[in-house]
Structure formats: structure tokens, C-alpha cells
Amino acid sequence: MKQIKVLGTGCANCRSTVALIEAVAHARGEAIALEKVEDMAAIVGYGVLATPGVVIDGQVVHAGGVPGRDKVESWFGA
Template sequence: MKNIKVLGPGCRNCEMTAKVIAHAAEEAGVEIELQKVTDITEIMGYGVMSTPGVVVDGQVVHSGGVPGPDLVRQWVGDPD
């Protein structure tokens, strides 16, 4: 199971990012653990200065803006 974190203050773009990720995982039939991180100290600990940021299995893969569906599908991966 992949651990995915959405980093941000809970803004509209952060919420949309979380929804896009959850939807992509559901479509792919992949189980993920999705967390929303709003603590600024923890966010800065990842080196993210522009939110929303996305961390997959401990690695920052995106920051600044809502990611596109194709990119999210790559993070979620295929269960095969």
C-alpha cells in the first residue's frame, strides 16, 4: 500500500488534490493511505514552499498547484 500525503493549509487546491488522488486510486483499484498534512513545520520539513505538495512513500513528487490526472495515475500506479 502506498502512503500519500497532501501538504498544505487546507485550501481549495489542497482539497482538490486529495480528491483527485483518491479518485485515481479508486479507479485503479489500488489501496492507498491518504493523509492531509496542515502543520507548517512538517510541510517545511519536506522542503515544500508552494502548496499543495504531494509526498509519495516519503518522497516529494509535486508542489504548487493541482496535479493533472495523468500524473496522479503514475503516482498511484497499477496494482499488477
């Protein structure tokens, strides 16, 4: 199970990122643990200065803007 964190203050882009990750995971039958992190100190602690950011299994994989569906799908492998 992938541990995924979406880093952001709850803006529309952050909500869109959460929805996209959930949709891709569901479509692929992937089990995920999704957490939203809205605390700015925690976000900066990951080195993310532009939100939304995405952390998978402790690794920052995206920062700034809503990721494209292709990029999100790549996080789940082929």
C-alpha cells in the same frame, strides 16, 4: 499500499488534490493510506514551499498547484 501525504493548509487546491488522488486510486483499485498534513513546520520540513505538495512513500513528487490527472495516474504506474 502507498503511503500518500498531501501537504497544504486546507485551501481549495489542497482539497482538490486530495479528491483527485482518492478518485484515481479508487478507479485503479489501489489501496492507499492518505494523510493530510496542515502543519506549516511539517510542510517546510519536506522542503515544500508551494502547496499543495504530495509525498508518496517519503518522497516529494509534487509541489505547487493541483497536479494533472495524468501526473497522478503516473504515480500509480501502468
